[in-house]
Amino acid sequence: MRTTKKNLTMPVRGAALLAAVVVGAAGCSSQEKFEVTDLCGRKVDSALVAPFLPEGETLKVDDDISAPEQPRCKVSVDDELHLYVRGNIDKPGFDLLKASERSMRRLGNPAPADGIGDGATIADHGAMAVQACTYKGEKSQYILDIDGVDLPKDTAERRGALEELLRAHLPVIMEAEGCRP
Template structure:
């Protein structure tokens, strides 16, 4: 007759081993969020922008067609262009939120947000506008981020987009010399 202790410990041992394997698998998720501290020549909140980028192995930030009054950059993850970020200093009579209304509609459920002098957050992009003075002239600054697919939860993505606009708009304006 086999000892009872041995019969009990074998199933218990299997359960413990299975639990350890499952916990190990949970801990072996995909890559961590990227930490980006600068984009388009300005500092960015690494936690916010990192949440808006897809996970991957290799991140590349590249300036695209940047010039004074128009900083532009794109984020590339694993060889794919994923998120674009751009700023523009424009004349005060231009109405960027109206001009881009159709684009924001195409990007999913645009809703106004309380950022700057006005903002629109869609499912995959966000835009904010703020009046400013540039080289002694009345102007306005437009900040746009688009191509955003992460996080996958749309409500969370929209919340982070709004938080990003709120934190980045004054920083981008100051870097471009557009004073409120």
């Protein structure tokens, strides 16, 4: 009889242990959806950044890599890069889009995007825009470059999200840097 009782309690104890592990595991997976409202020290609509970020446990927005006239920031979730944004003020008369054609090809299928600055290119994993401006009284151009993008998984959706971010963020970051169109 003692053997029967032991045989009956083992499955019950095992089921209780399994339930505790499942409940505990569900409690440990505190995945969060993150909101980024600041890119490279500039305000940004968090809805424009959200498509590029997965759920995770930790968000890091690193803008310590910025320098005067060169705002830079990396957005990482769980130590994995998901968005790298770079801005530059440069001398005019240099066709940056043509010069960067090779690097844009590495980002996958670059294509022109209409109505963004003086010219823009959207690729599968990044984007770039150029806008003529006046900086400290001199003719200049502003370059906004975004890469490191693998989300959303759907390429057409990702390209659309890149275009929206580029279109909205170019005038904001230019103004903040004092580069007037």
